[in-house]
Amino acid sequence: MKVILKVMMVFVLLWAGVAYAMYGAFTKANADEYNEAVVGHVITQIIQSNDIDATALLESQLERIVYNMITEFSGVLQEHLPNILDSLASEIRQKNDKEFKCALLKNSQYECN
16 A cells, blocks of 8 residues: 555656646746847857857847837837827927917017017
8 A cells, every 4th residue: 555655656746747847848938048048059159169140140139129129119109199299289389379479460560579
């Protein structure tokens, strides 16, 4: 009876270990892991004396950074666009009011400021 219990315990522990390993293998990668992978690959290639196309590497990194910035900027723009449009409409109204006032005072004794 104790032997069967020990075998079942080993089986359960083995099953839990495999399940945990599979969970870790199929989870989403973080941005830090991407950077670590790129740096690790570059270091490995340098140690193996393989040529690295630094221009292509920097270009792909720059494209990734620009994509992230555009994504963030579009969110900020979407959030603040009503305030921006209100301010722009106010400036246009003020300019039109000043032009209208100057047109009314054109042939009078008062100056347009």
